[in-house]
Amino acid sequence: RLGLTFKKDVSFGEWYSEVVVKSELIEYYDISGCYNLRPQAMAIWETMWDFFDAEIKKMKIKNAYFPMFITEDVLQKEKDHVEGFAPEVAWVTKLGQNDLEVPIAIRPTSETVMYPYFAKWIRCHQDLPLKLNQWCSVVRWEFSHPTPFIRCREFLWQEGHTAFATKEEADNEVLEILELYRRIYEEYLAIPVVKGRKSEFEKFAGGLYTTSVEAFIPNTGRGIQGATSHCLGQNFAKMFEIDFVDEKGEKALVWQNSWAYSIRTIGVMVMVHGDDKGLVIPPKVSAIQIIIIPVPYKDADMEAIFAACSSAVQTLQAAGFRAEHDFGKKSPGRKYNDWEMKGVPLRIEIGQDEIDGNQVLIVRRDNGSKVNVPTENMVEHVRDSLSNIHESLFNAAKVKRDACKEIVYTWEEIHDCTK
Ligand SMILES: O=C(C[C@H]1NCCC[C@H]1O)Cn1cnc2c(c1=O)CCCC2
Numbered sequence: 001r002l003g004l005t006f007k008k009d010v011s012f013g014e015w016y017s018e019v020v021v022k023s024e025l026i027e028y029y030d031i032s033g034c035y036n037l038r039p040q041a042m043a044i045w046e047t048m049w050d051f052f053d054a055e056i057k058k059m060k061i062k063n064a065y066f067p068m069f070i071t072e073d074v075l076q077k078e079k080d081h082v083e084g085f086a087p088e089v090a091w092v093t094k095l096g097q098n099d100l101e102v103p104i105a106i107r108p109t110s111e112t113v114m115y116p117y118f119a120k121w122i123r124c125h126q127d128l129p130l131k132l133n134q135w136c137s138v139v140r141w142e143f144s145h146p147t148p149f150i151r152c153r154e155f156l157w158q159e160g161h162t163a164f165a166t167k168e169e170a171d172n173e174v175l176e177i178l179e180l181y182r183r184i185y186e187e188y189l190a191i192p193v194v195k196g197r198k199s200e201f202e203k204f205a206g207g208l209y210t211t212s213v214e215a216f217i218p219n220t221g222r223g224i225q226g227a228t229s230h231c232l233g234q235n236f237a238k239m240f241e242i243d244f245v246d247e248k249g250e251k252a253l254v255w256q257n258s259w260a261y262s263i264r265t266i267g268v269m270v271m272v273h274g275d276d277k278g279l280v281i282p283p284k285v286s287a288i289q290i291i292i293i294p295v296p297y298k299d300a301d302m303e304a305i306f307a308a309c310s311s312a313v314q315t316l317q318a319a320g321f322r323a324e325h326d327f328g329k330k331s332p333g334r335k336y337n338d339w340e341m342k343g344v345p346l347r348i349e350i351g352q353d354e355i356d357g358n359q360v361l362i363v364r365r366d367n368g369s370k371v372n373v374p375t376e377n378m379v380e381h382v383r384d385s386l387s388n389i390h391e392s393l394f395n396a397a398k399v400k401r402d403a404c405k406e407i408v409y410t411w412e413e414i415h416d417c418t419k
């Protein structure tokens with residue numbers, strides 16, 4: 001069946017579940033809360049990964065990889081706040097037919113895995129700062145309604161874990177990382193976010209303070225946490241005895257941060273920009289930025305049309321764009337629907353008219369605008385269109401968010417803006 005059966009503004013939840021599948025981002029899996037991430041989604045994740053990984057390397061943060069399994073006694077070490085999460089922790093209790101003597105937890109996050117070794121590796125102030133990151137998946141057996149990308153039982157994320165000699169260094173890094181999260185949302189996903197500090201009640205229980213970037217989902221009228229950057233203070237240093245001999249020869253506890261963003265970013269992108277024709281992918285993160293489609297006609301010169309499509313792809317790829325052609329057997333109309341469903345930002349149609357006029361027809365996914373462009377201006381028109389698409393997606397999202405933003409000065413004024 002062509003197109004979506006659910007309308008975004010009528011049945012948002014059903015629309016979301018349908019569009020992530022029909023756009024080929026996700027395939028549902030037979031374990032609730034787990035999903036197959038298909039190449040289109042992986043390409044979006046990789047684009048953000050490339051940006052963030054390059055940026056943290058500039059900050060001299062190194063990637064490592066720690067085991068996913070945690071013994072019970074180590075996990076309980078962080079008992080105060082793990083208690084609150086205990087139901088979410090998945091345990092390995094059997095190997096083959098045999099029960100395990102001691103059950104082993106699957107990491108829901110890696111503080112308890114890493115920090116005993118931070119204690120071992122940090123002896124004196126020359127060992128500081130210790131700044132590690134890992135790209136991995138974590139498991140949290142959530143019981144509330146699972147949602148692809150947004151609330152999964154296993155999800156891809158990065159988790160950064162850093163240790164410093166001084167609070168000042170930690171405070172600075174918390175905000176440097178938060179700025180990178182803002183950039184991921186605003187510069188890559190065209191989604192406006194609000195930076196802020198969580199209340200004592202909402203902060204990460206194990207930390208000193210929590211900062212986050214908050215996005216907004218117009219269809220639910222609710223904010224959503226986009227990514228978090230925590231200062232842990234010396235809480236974990238006390239718990240895991242992570243101390244060092246400072247310049248004065250005295251023992252001191254380290255100051256730590258931990259920070260993460262996950263594939264939830266992709267879910268927010270779908271929710272904010274998608275429409276009733278399917279996905280709308282911001283150009284920076286789209287695996288294919290321009291799809292070129294030949295438009296056959298009864299007595300058209302198909303050879304010339306296919307050749308023009310291939311050369312347009314070459315030209316655009318040479319200019320640094322991710323361009324592909326669709327020479328499939330489907331009708332042009334079917335192809336338009338399929339690529340609109342997949343959210344490709346620009347479509348170029350080339351038929352006999354375009355051959356005769358030495359031009360291309362460029363169609364924008366976000367606003368459906370169509371324009372004939374002389375072939376020699378194609379590259380610069382594509383460049384302008386892609387950056388304009390990003391801007392207009394961002395501005396549209398900002399207008400919707402600001403319509404639901406109120407500045408309040410008293411607790412009484414806080415109310416649900418969808419009412
Ligand atoms: O994971 C964090 C804090 C921190 N972990 C590392 C990356 C940044 C930040 O998310 C909070 N948290 C959330 N969820 C859980 C735990 C938990 O500590 C521990 C038990 C299972 C579920």
Ligand SMILES: [Mg+2]
Nearest residue numbers: 085088140142
């Ligand atoms: Mg949770």
